[in-house]
Amino acid sequence: MKISTRARYGMRAMLDIAVHSDGGLVLLKDIAARQEISKRYLEHMMTQLRNSGLVVSERGASGGYRLARDPGDIRLDEIFEALEGEIAVVECIRDAAICSRADECVTRDLWCEVASAIRSVLGTKTLADLKKRYERVKEQGRDSGRGDVRVHSSTGRAVK
Amino acid sequence: MKISTRARYGMRAMLDIAVHSDGGLVLLKDIAARQEISKRYLEHMMTQLRNSGLVVSERGASGGYRLARDPGDIRLDEIFEALEGEIAVVECIRDAAICSRADECVTRDLWCEVASAIRSVLGTKTLADLKKRYERVKEQGRDSGRGDVRVHSSTGRAVK
DNA sequence: ATTAATCCTATCGTTATGGTAGGGTATTTT
DNA sequence: AAAATACCCTACCATAACGATAGGATTAAT
Ligand code: FES
Ligand code: FES
DSSP, rough: BBHHHHHHHHHHHHHHHHHHOOOSSSSSHHHHHHHHHOOHHHHHHHHHHTTTEEEEEEOOOOOOOEEESSSGGHHHHHHHHHHSSSTTTTHHHHHHGTTTGGGGHHHHHHHHHHHHHHHHHHHOBBBHHHHHHHHHHHOOOSTTOSSSSOTTTOOBOOOO | BBBHHHHHHHHHHHHHHHHHHHSSSOOOHHHHHHOOOOOHHHHHHHHHHHHSSSSEOSSTTTTTEEESSOGGBBBBHHHHHHHHSSTTBBHHOOOTTTTGGGOOEEEEEHHHHHHHHHHHHTTOOOHHHHHHHHHHHHHHHHHHTOOOOOOOOTTTOOOO
């Protein structure tokens, strides 16, 4: 279970646009440069984001991208799903015929819970929240007092 | 973001063992038959589970598998990670050098939260819980009153 | 020795991932 | 009108992951 670069890059791109558009358009070139992502590759993600109606583009010279809606109105799960596809799906949710005896299958419930958990993280935050967080981190550094949660390198679990 | 068949099959296998071992050993053959999974394929998952120390095997005629520990002492995230690998990793957690400017990267925090959310679903349940759930479902049917949460086929979100 | 079980390793086809490339189209600027 | 700029579409490619199958090697009970 890894998060794809698409999702990571795309999310960063969205944040980048939110941060750097002063009402105007943001250039792919600039996003790519700031985020140090291949412009050509980033194009794909922008396409996905556009097709999902999260950004709108203007073509031609002095074109660019901007958010389709207010940052406070773009949930992070929308961004995620635009890039990564539906969250933590087990096919048998849609189509119970896939698993034999889906009726008595109690593990399916489990996967649903996992999906819900992810959604409740990403679905309760908006791009505006992320932007706020970014700006806080940027101006005061990463809360160097005690914030930076150490995680154990192999378990990923938080550690004392 | 899909959950692999390995994880699904493996989880079902673990549940199957928990349910069908009366202190004794459970045969791969039987698990495969009950779960309608290719025996040959299931072997792989059993290997992973064994290597992770979640089941122990006995070889030779009248060999088989049993849980390495008490079901109440086997967390579901252990099973999941044995099969699927580390939960929701972004590489830059381990190795900050992977992402340029990981210091000011606020999206990384987001992915950490996602990972935590998954862990808090799977890490707070044990195989004993799952077994209990299974037995409840089995004897009284799937709570046919109102339980079966309908989810929207495309969003996966719960629907009225 | 036979049988029945796990174990090890290789293979294979398909799909997904990560990324590059070429050329096309729209719009502004000159 | 022409040049420049920026997005757009489509194809391609290499590698890895996934899902599954297969052959044969061990181990142990009968
Ligand atoms: S119904 Fe699909 S895993 Fe059980
Ligand atoms: S530090 Fe890895 S995604 Fe930002």
